Amino acid sequence: MSNKDFVLSVEGLTVSFDGFKAVDDLSFYVEEGEIRVIIGPNGAGKTTVLDLICGRTKSTEGSIKFRGKDLSKMTEHEIVHAGVGRKFQNPSVYEDLTVFENFELSFPRGRSVFGALGFQRDAEVLKAIEETAEMVFLQEHLGMQADLLSHGQKQWLEIGMLLIQQPSLLMLDEPVAGMSVAERKKTAELLLKITKDRSVIVIEHDMNFVADIADRVTVLHQGKVLSEGSMDHVQKDPKVIEVYLGH
Amino acid sequence: MSNYSKQKFLSPAELGGFIVLAILLFVVLPLSVDDFRLNLIGKYLSYSFVAMGLVLCWGYGGILSLGQGVFFGIGGYCMAMFLKLEASSVENTAIQSTPGIPDFMDWNQLTELPWFWEPFNSLGLSLIAVILVPGLFAFLIGLAMFKRRVGGVYFAIITQAVAAILTILIVGSQGMTGGINGITDLRTLLGWDIRTDEAKVILYFVCVTFVFICLFLCQFVLRSKLGRLLVAVRDTEERVRFSGYNVDNFKIFIFTFAAMLSAIGGALFTLQVGFMSPSFVGIVPSIEMVIFCAVGGRLSLLGAVYGALAVNFAKTTLSEAIPELWLFALGGMFIAVVSIFPNGLMGLYNTYISAPVNRFYHAAVRFINKDKPVETLSEPLSEPESESTLGAK
Amino acid sequence: MFDGYTGSELMAIFAMQGFAGLILFSVLVLMALGLAIIFGQMGVINMAHGEFMILGAYVTYLTSLFFETYLPGLSSIYFFVAIVLAFIAAASLGAFVEWALIRRLYKRPLDTLLATWGLSLILQQTYRSVFGAREKGVSLPDWMMGSIPVTDMVEIPINGIIVMVLTLLITLSVYFIMQRSQWGAKVRAVVQNRPMAAAVGINTSIVDRMTFALGCGIAGIAGSAFTMIGSTGPTSGQLYIVDTFMVVVFGGAANLMGTIASAFTISQAQTILEFFMSGSIAKVLTLGMIVVILMLRPQGLFTLKIRR
Ligand SMILES: Nc1ncnc2c1ncn2[C@@H]1O[C@H](COP(=O)(O)OP(=O)(O)O)[C@@H](O)[C@H]1O
Ligand SMILES: [Mg+2]
Secondary structure (H helix, E strand, C coil): CCHHHEEEEEEEEEEEECCEEEEEEEEEEEECCCEEEEECCCCCCHHHHHHHHCCCCCCCEEEEEECCEEHHHCCHHHHHHHCEEEECCCCCCCCCCEHHHHHHHHCCCCCCHHHHHHCCCCHHHHHHHHHHHHHCCCHHHCCCEHHHCCHHHHHHHHHHHHHCCCCCEEEEECCCCCCCHHHHHHHHHHHHHHCCCCEEEEECCCHHHHHHHCCEEEEEECCEEEEEECHHHHHHCHHHHHHHHCC | CCHHHCCCCCCHHHHHHHHHHHHHHHHHHHHHCCHHHHHHHHHHHHHHHHHHHHHHHHHHCCCCCCCHHHHHHHHHHHHHHHHHHHHCCCCCCCCCCCCCCCHHHHHCCCCCCCHHHHHHHCHHHHHHHHHHHHHHHHHHHHHHHHCCCCCHHHHHHHHHHHHHHHHHHHHHCHHHHCHHHCECCCCEECCEECCCHHHHHHHHHHHHHHHHHHHHHHHHHHHCHHHHHHHHHHHHHHHHHCCCCCHHHHHHHHHHHHHHHHHHHHHHHHHHHCCECHHHCCHHHHHHHHHHHHHHCCCCHHHHHHHHHHHHHHHHHHHHHCHHHHHHHHHHHHHHHHHCCCCHHHHHHHHHHHHHHHHHHHHHHHHHCCCCCCHHHHHHHCCCCCCHHHHCC | CCCCCCHHHHHHHHHHHHHHHHHHHHHHHHHHHHHHHHHHHHCCCCCCHHHHHHHHHHHHHHHHHHHHHHCHHHHHHHHHHHHHHHHHHHHHHHHHHHHHCHHHCCCCHHHHHHHHHHHHHHHHHHHHHHHCCCCECCCCCHHHHCEEECCCCCEEEHHHHHHHHHHHHHHHHHHHHHHCCHHHHHHHHHHHCHHHHHHCCCCHHHHHHHHHHHHHHHHHHHHHHHCCCCCECCCHHHHHHHHHHHHHHHHCCCCHHHHHHHHHHHHHHHHHHHHHCCHHHHHHHHHHHHHHHHHHCCCCCCCCCCCC
16 A cells, blocks of 8 residues: 555554553554544543654554654654644643633744744734634633633633644544533534544544544554444444443 | 733833832942942842742743752852962962962962863953853753653752762862862952952942843743743643644753853852852752742742842841851741742732732722723723733642 | 782672671661652652651660660660660651641642752751750660671671661561551552542541651661761761662662662662772762663663553
8 A cells, every 4th residue: 555645654553551552553544634533442542542643652663654754753843843733632721821822832933942032923923813713712712811711612722722733634632522512513513614624533432423523433442443434334343333332 | 903912021010120129229229238238239149140040940941950059150160260360370379389370279289270271361261151161061961851851850859969969079179170168369350359349349230230131131031932831831841842842942941041140140259259169069059049039939030139139138147146047047948938938029029019009009090080981991900910820820 | 999909808898898888778778768658659859858867866866875874774775775766756757747848749849849958957957956066976785786707807797787687677567568558558549549549538648647757767767777887967867868869769769679779789889989989989970870860761770661
């Protein structure tokens, strides 16, 4: 298989923590513009896969190719510069700073030490921030300190902080967890909007939500791919039914 | 354009604080104390550079260095080496068996100036060395540690070990460094006698000028995006990495910057006090410097200056009057600044003086403008203390 | 540096210095044990640990005075009484400190570091005010002063053997308390996951206080042993905290065997090296080692990978 058709190709990925293989010889491929959903029981290794892709954890074996670059040999910020954005499972924002400043720090300019010293809030920055804030429903809260936001708003803020980086691969770890029903609906809309011009990997438990957005679904179990394909295909797979409903 | 995106170099409150400090240091103190005390205050002020560096590095960046004495000391030694060479002219040292080298070298049977002393014949090179040598040293330590992701308590302990190692090395190589006594008997700077009362007054003003230059430099750093990044790194380092920043470089930068500030303080200390010794380098003096910063308020630049003044004043007074009390007081301060008032003097000032005054002021404004439309009020109301919110955590 | 010694002389020097190192080894093991227990519990080095040790040393000194004056007939066993008293004194002070100070600082490691430093200053000055700046020496009962000859050049000091046996006993009991007893299980639960431990009904604040007190109490016993190799002054503890820290770093805080192995290596290396080198170079080497180890393996040399 040639790597050229894929944004991301993960091959033979393995990581072991003290001999426990959280991800075990995993391979999967994500196409340009695809929305891939990863599901699987708790502890299946879903978060760990994202950790490996974005450089938070180093793999024991295997390769992660993103647009021809091997991510497994790059540091976290280099991976971000290459165009990979990651939302964490627990919302992770700068709580001591305002929403505006949260966006500002995520804006992809002045990322070197001296770049940061000389950084100016010019029209371009303000425009990007205001557009992003509107997209993630936070335009009214720009002056507010981030730790005063609700749980759902923090999730949105973090998504916004990713969007302003203009990543070409977006990875979202349980983006609607802990949201109210109304917030969930808004988030689903938001995701459909922002996934138009990029590839996305989403980890999610909510099956209705998954059915709404997924192009393809990968089911992970004990660090291995259990099944892969369309939502329909996966739901009918006896191995998947066994894992979810068995014992 | 709305409020949240405005960036001011100094808020009105901060500007007021700078002006008060300037009046105090430039006018009130020189007019009200004698030359001896003024020199003492100048000496205290040279510690405020270390404290400023710690505000950036520890207060904002969350990197606690227990080895700032190292950089203070290296800066001070660089200055002292120049002054010592000038004091050791062939005429001045004619009675030595090798004239023209510092006296302690002669006592230790050295017959030649060690190679690393050579550059210190030139004032220009010496001044560059004051900044660059500690800067380079800090850069290398930072590079080795932060690139390996060593931080927190481990970093603090390592800096402490470095301070201990440097002290032992300085004390051990008596012939080249003056050993435990340090470099003493410094006399003139390019022929100008630094020991006279007038010289000490002038040096005091030089020192105060540098205090303000450095305060403005630090303010610039804090007001830039880098300042906000430091806070972000302190609280959620991982998030910053995934916003695409090479966090290690930012840590190296701020640690190096703080080291350079300390070094400037050390050089000014040497000039005003007339000697430099390993007793300003080791574990104990280094950790005392942390208390200057903590007492002033670890998030306040002005607090760094007041903290250095207050603690050193207390130290001098107490150790003159009741020496036993000083260690109790110092120990008590360490405990108090972590458990009772974590934002130091400036925190107390903000809570008990500034905030009530502000409330009173706004209440008064509201009262006077009772019948005017509300919009005119919203501006000043949202103004005060954006910085103090950082300290809330 | 080995020039001028014959092979058998070298052997004898190594052996003698090695046995001389027995007490140092014991002091280091006990200190490191206490420090590691506290480190595991609060995530921070207790900078006042040396002062807890010195408290034990002063208590031993006072006990010996008491026996000399009031119970001269029993003075041959004063040391065993002193150990118990040293433990009680240091542990009580530890419990008090935890209650008054440390419990407010969990999750703020840097602040804890500074606070314990402040505590060490206060304790030092207290000792100076109470006992004076002069160092106090303790004289051992005669039967402990002797030694057992092994060859004509090598002999083992009796007090060294006693202290070492004692140390092994204490180490083993700590091991059993931590690994086998119910209380130890609680401690480990709290260390691994505080909120979870609290949720299953463990009184975490009591566990914290007892753990801290235990660590300090063991330091007090180390102080008793210390009186055999040095005289006690207000700042004597400062000298030992560095070496102890080195032991913990070298051994890995979570690992008992690692601690013992590294205390052994370090005490032996130090006593043997000190015979051949100046003390200050040895200190620089020690400190340099700390820096390098912390840099390369912050979790300690012998520790297994722990999940974050
Ligand atoms: N750093 C780590 N060290 C040890 N074990 C880990 C680490 N990170 C994850 N694990 C283990 O790997 C497994 C997969 O975890 P995770 O990827 O978080 O699962 P999930 O699919 O629920 O997101 C779990 O059993 C977890 O305990
Ligand atoms: Mg997960």
